[in-house]
Each structure stands twice: as C-alpha cells, then as structure tokens.
Amino acid sequence: MNLDQILVRLLAGMESANLSVVELFCMLHDTQRRNERRAPPSHGRRAARYAKSLRGVWFDLSDKEMELLTEALKYHSDGYTEADLTVQVCWDADRLDLGRVGIKPAPHRLCTASAKSVAVLEAAYERSVKGNL
Numbered sequence: 001m002n003l004d005q006i007l008v009r010l011l012a013g014m015e016s017a018n019l020s021v022v023e024l025f026c027m028l029h030d031t032q033r034r035n036e037r038r039a040p041p042s043h044g045r046r047a048a049r050y051a052k053s054l055r056g057v058w059f060d061l062s063d064k065e066m067e068l069l070t071e072a073l074k075y076h077s078d079g080y081t082e083a084d085l086t087v088q089v090c091w092d093a094d095r096l097d098l099g100r101v102g103i104k105p106a107p108h109r110l111c112t113a114s115a116k117s118v119a120v121l122e123a124a125y126e127r128s129v130k131g132n133l
C-alpha cells in the first residue's frame with residue numbers, strides 16, 4: 001500500500017467515484033507483489049484473485065462494485081487510461097503516488113481531468129516525495 005488517503009478521497013470526491021471500491025483498491029493493489037524492485041502485471045492479477053477470496057469475509061461489495069474492483073486491480077500496472085470512472089480514479093491514485101520512487105507522473109498517463117490538473121499533479125507529487133505526510 002499505502003496510497004495517499006487524503007488525495008484518494010479528494011480525487012474520488014472530485015470525480016464522484018465509488019469510494020468503497022477506490023479505498024479497497026488502495027489497500028489491495030500491491031499486496032501480491034513479490035518484491036519491491038519489479039512489479040510485473042501478474043501482481044495485479046494475483047491481487048484481483050486475492051480480493052475475490054476476501055469478499056464476504058473481510059469486505060462486502062455488490063456484484064457491480066466487485067467487477068470494478070477486479071478490473072482496477074487486474075490492470076493497474078498495464079498503463080491503460082480508458083475504463084469506468086471509478087476504475088480510472090483507482091489507476092490515477094496509484095500513478096499520482098509515483099513520486100515515492102522519484103517519478104513525476106505525466107498527464108497523458110493519467111485518466112481523469114481532476115488528476116491531470118496542475119494543482120492536483122503538483123500537490124500529489126510533493127506529497128508522494130515526502131511520503132504522504
């Protein structure tokens with residue numbers, strides 16, 4: 001984890017995304033990484049399977065919400081930008097946190113208008129570089 005919870009909630013609100021799905025994405029998206037150096041797309045597929053195993057045990061989502069969470073998890077490191085708005089917010093939240101590894105997110109790699117705004121981009125980068133303090 002841990003994506004910037006303040007930024008995530010702000011972005012979800014700005015885009016009217018499903019906050020339950022976005023918050024679960026933030027908690028689960030990197031739980032199945034096998035190391036900190038490389039994150040092949042397979043870790044997203046494993047995270048989606050892991051989320052499925054937790055549904056009804058650790059959290060409850062409707063079928064539609066689970067579909068969105070699954071898509072967001074599965075493809076979060078594939079570079080896509082086209083998807084349901086809630087899935088786009090998940091992907092943007094992840095990409096806006098790249099400052100933690102020294103990468104400044106490029107607007108064309110983001111999905112939503114809110115994430116691409118200069119104010120959000122700058123604030124997200126500054127916060128991610130500092131570890132979301």
Ligand SMILES: [Fe+2]
Nearest residue numbers: 029030039077
């Ligand atoms: Fe990831």
